[in-house]
Amino acid sequence: MLSRRHVLAGASALVLAGIGGNASAAPAAFTVTTPMAAPEWALLQRELLRANEQACEAFFARYFDERGYLLAFERWGANDGPDDAIENVNDWPTLHALGAGDRVLELAQKAFEGNIRQYTAARTKDVPFARDGMYYKEFPVMSDWQHLSEGLSVFNLLGLSAPNDPRFRERAKRFSGFYTGEDPSTPNYDPKLNIIRSMITGSRGPMLRKATPLDWAGDPFDVTHFYMEHGERSYEETLAHYDEYGDVVGDSPLNLQATSLVMNAYMLDHEARYRDWILKYVDGWIERARANGDVIPSKVGLDGQVPKGRWWSGTYGWGFSPVVPQSGHREDRNRVPRAVVGFMNAYLLTGDDKYLDVWRRQNDVINGQKKVLDGKVSTPRMYGPKGWYGYAPGEYQLNGLEIWYLSMKASDRARAASHPWLDWLDGKDPSFPAKALRGDLERVQARAKAQRDDASTPDTRLADAALDINPASVTALIQLMEGGIHIARPPWSKSSPAQGGALHYARLRYFDPERRRAGVPPDVAALVETLTDDETVVSLVNLSPTAARMVTVQGGAYGEHQILGAAIGEGAVQAVDASAFTVRLAPGSGARLTLKMKRHANQPTLSFPWDRAG
Template identity: 60%
Template sequence: MRRRELLIGGAAALALPAAARPAPSPILIDTPMTTPRWATLQRRLFDANAAACEAFYAKYVDAQDRLIVTERWGANDGPDDAAEATNDWELLHALGGSDRVLTLARRFWEGHLKQFTAARTVDVPIARAGMYHREFPVQMDWQHNAEGLTSFNLQGLSTPRDVALAARTRRFADFYTGRDPSAPNYDPARRMIRSLMNGSRGPMLRRATPLDWAGDPFDPTRFHMEHGERTYQETLDHYAEYGDVVGDNPLNLQATTLGLNAYALGLGERFRRWSLDYLDAWVERARANGGVIPSKIGLDGRIAADWWGGTYGWGFSPRVPQTGKRENRNRVSRSITAFMNGTLLTGDAAYIDVWRRQRAALEGHA
């Protein structure tokens, strides 16, 4: 797909990093007016949310800014779920909420990084030296990596010139650009992320085991189990068919947000180029696959014969251990955010058109 070089209007502005945009002319407002009712209600809403944040922090976060929680590794209840405890606090501040909300959000973010860097597994090999390494998940899929980065992705809205944020953003992005040899997640020659399971310690290049997904043994009766498991064995059995992780997967497209973050903070054109180059590889794969994004790419960069396969792929319907029935867990749709990133980075709505064509192709076979 040819990228548009000439962008117009607001789209062009969106494609520029903050550091490259000219400073706006000041707007002088010197005419008094009665405060509109909507504005008063909005401020009350912000204040009510701020009070709720304070109450939450006082009850569920300790003096070291760590979440008061059982620290576990796994897809069911891992570090990403802890990171989500303050989701939208950054957005609340960016919309006009109090600076205190931002202070609490940043304290929690830093505290949870230390908490899960120190937290270790006993049985799961990849996390025995810490669930985070260099402040990032050691190795997990991008359904969960993306969930855990929700707050981080918004931090630039309030503090776009934060030097520490810029350094962290660059480091996280380079786990996926191929620049960091300690995390060889990306194959630049084949324009692919090499495994569904990836992170700051690199890709998993073997079949995943139920232990990799479920985490160390624990007593599920102490927790609300979202999938209804009653024993640890049922938790393992839940992941019995989650082994097919080697090669690229559409969920990995959510890593393009790391490149978007870096570019938006003015850290360089190379991050924009990487996000678009990786995204364009998937656009080409969809075109070669009859308009449908394949969910399984081999390590050779080619679309697999069973292109609908792979964990979380189109045909992924594992058996539920409690019932014996199969349940649809296709997560291809979650990769749509990357195509939105593409439009944001270029002003080109053709990235969204990929999804329109895919929908038409799928409905044509319904």
């Protein structure tokens, strides 16, 4: 059986051609000339990129019109509102940034522009704050950050491929102003108390009253014509779903997801005010957790204080277990674990372990409540007036893999859940790359078939009707090409909460210096084989038998990692000392590179390597 280190056959030649401090298009830092037979994983990788492109184009043609409007029944609502509409092209910006064709990015941008126009024009009759448009200033008028972040899943990643798009740059800064206090007409943030003033916020400001079921469910409609995600059989059941969703005034950990939006603004030009706001806001939550026995509270009042004896309260909080109207049973809906992205963003800015340690300490507290139930060690997921509840079998490991991915500490790995990708990185399963890529290829094909078989019409589709057949499949590509994790819906691991709007987390990214765009060039494939705190092993191959290819390799999704040096095989390390460098791959050649790295040494940036120094 092939070992992980022998997935690529044959020796490789790597010629140093002069390395400077900048990642530039020419001259190449390294030249690879050794012939290499096309590895199975490389052929599958290129096929997966191609299949994604074709399936996404067919999906867009079926479910969007020439304006980029979603062909569906327009509604305001947490179940099926504007956020769901744009989620139909989730992962398309990432797909392009990996190396898919430019058409994928064009369609994602078209859908985003169409979404803004479509839902600015769409209006409610009964929901009071959306009667003049569901969007105002090109942003949702009022919603919670579970749904706001889902609606930003596309926007927050457009900068990976188009950081110089004037529309993206202007919006990233203007939208951020809704939450940093810079827009006085949108007073979502209280700078004195360092709180976001409500769980429901947006371009028309915070909701400072009890939310009603109507606010959440949207205007009345006949549900019998549509597929209902939660199984509601009538509009009355849709309203009843939100009967207990009223406690929204004051800050919530879900609001930490706003930091991903502000991160985009910061990564454009490194304006200190955005970085300062993110760190100040996240630090406030660290202080609250420390004062609350190392558990992040789910409720902060308008006075900036955690309610005495009710730290667990609030919609989507530790004690949030509303009744399901169809069954009459309570369902646990604690969304606090989704707040981890705020701490990950702060870590991306600083590399400061305190942003991870708050989650370690919280997990320790929860695991300290373990008990044996039905013969199995179980731990709680919820907390209410009677203490901890919502026990599930096993240790509490939520977000453990994310903590390990950032820290690269053996102690964090020991606390985290298992995962097949980690087995590959450990050299335990050399078949993983082919299996994972084939699995995502099958997913693309199955979803393309589901689209062809779909008999629905625009007047029988809600905005979320086609979400589960969006063909874009990028998880295996992110893991194998970039050594990254895919924080999205559905979650990439069993211990990761499903969520939208997260930034891109990767050990490496690639750029095409000849076409001046993000993603690997045509015919090029990449396989990350090893990740440690200070080292990355990656294999690069050019499948073209006739054309040389140039590829720029960047440390981190946003250039946050410094590449100190590179070596071929067991050879000597050649100095690089830059956030990116360029490799020229001769036709039909390939090589395994061992990169020495200093992680989180640079401020993250959206700029392409040739547009920055170092």
